Amino acid sequence: MEKTLDEKKIFAYPESLKKTVSHYCPGCGHGVAHRIVCETIDELGIRETTVGIAPVGCAVLIYDYIDIDMLEAAHGRAPAVATGVKRAQPDKTVFTYQGDGDLVAIGTNEIVHAANRGENITVVFINNAIYGMTGGQMAPTTLVGQKTTTTPFGRNIANEGYPIRACELLSTLEGVYYCERIALNNVAGVVKAKKAVKKAFQNQLDKKGFSFVELLSACPTGWSMSPVEALDFINNEMVKVFPPGVFKDKDVAK
Ligand SMILES: Cc1ncc(C[n+]2csc(CCOP(=O)(O)OP(=O)(O)O)c2C)c(N)n1
Numbered sequence: 001m002e003k004t005l006d007e008k009k010i011f012a013y014p015e016s017l018k019k020t021v022s023h024y025c026p027g028c029g030h031g032v033a034h035r036i037v038c039e040t041i042d043e044l045g046i047r048e049t050t051v052g053i054a055p056v057g058c059a060v061l062i063y064d065y066i067d068i069d070m071l072e073a074a075h076g077r078a079p080a081v082a083t084g085v086k087r088a089q090p091d092k093t094v095f096t097y098q099g100d101g102d103l104v105a106i107g108t109n110e111i112v113h114a115a116n117r118g119e120n121i122t123v124v125f126i127n128n129a130i131y132g133m134t135g136g137q138m139a140p141t142t143l144v145g146q147k148t149t150t151t152p153f154g155r156n157i158a159n160e161g162y163p164i165r166a167c168e169l170l171s172t173l174e175g176v177y178y179c180e181r182i183a184l185n186n187v188a189g190v191v192k193a194k195k196a197v198k199k200a201f202q203n204q205l206d207k208k209g210f211s212f213v214e215l216l217s218a219c220p221t222g223w224s225m226s227p228v229e230a231l232d233f234i235n236n237e238m239v240k241v242f243p244p245g246v247f248k249d250k251d252v253a254k
């Protein structure tokens with residue numbers, strides 16, 4: 001049967017997303033997040049002028065999946081590399097794509113200072129509450145009581161402290177223009193995430209400043225869950241600690 005116009009739009013394959021097999025596990029949130037970034041780049045018509053900075057973590061191979069210019073940064077250093085690229089080539093649209101181990105563990109210093117400087121870059125932060133790539137160790141975002149390979153009895157506040165909330169932390173900084181968190185666990189979340197990522201890129205094109213989007217993302221392998229259980233975990237547990245919402249939007253504050 002001939003597809004309707006809406007169906008054609010939904011099923012259209014983003015030009016920027018390479019047609020290749022990915023290494024991500026079944027049910028992993030990275031694939032959905034990649035597609036959201038690619039649709040955004042295509043819709044804004046910035047494929048030839050965008051530079052992405054890849055993280056270290058499961059998304060280290062993002063440059064194999066997104067058909068744009070990309071650079072690889074050392075673990076956690078993507079905001080510093082993005083700063084350099086953007087300052088050297090201000091006409092380029094520059095974004096980082098980072099996991100929670102990358103962004104709020106080894107790279108905490110980098111993200112805080114890039115945000116505080118108000119760099120006109122876009123950050124897509126994938127919070128899956130664990131170190132996925134290296135075998136499911138505790139991340140700063142691991143929930144209290146959550147079992148990981150380094151907290152086999154569950155994260156214990158007395159030993160490991162509390163989960164770090166990146167949006168709450170960064171939104172206190174004057175340099176941040178826009179900061180939003182979305183749960184990537186159902187269709188409504190995917191639609192909201194697309195809107196937020198597009199806004200974060202558009203802000204940069206409009207020279208508004210530092211824009212940050214956090215996506216709560218499933219890691220079924222690291223969490224030892226099925227893909228469906230992992231989506232439920234986001235819905236039932238993660239959002240309690242990391243509530244979705246807009247933490248800062250200077251457009252609205254005006
Ligand atoms: C300097 C340095 N330290 C440690 C590592 C090992 N390492 C690779 S990925 C990673 C954690 C990645 O976790 P996250 O950023 O949450 O991404 P995910 O794999 O969950 O998507 C670590 C510690 C490294 N590659 N480089």
Ligand code: SF4
Nearest residue numbers: 024025028058132219
């Ligand atoms: S380990 Fe987790 S984050 Fe990494 S590819 Fe698998 S599901 Fe995705």
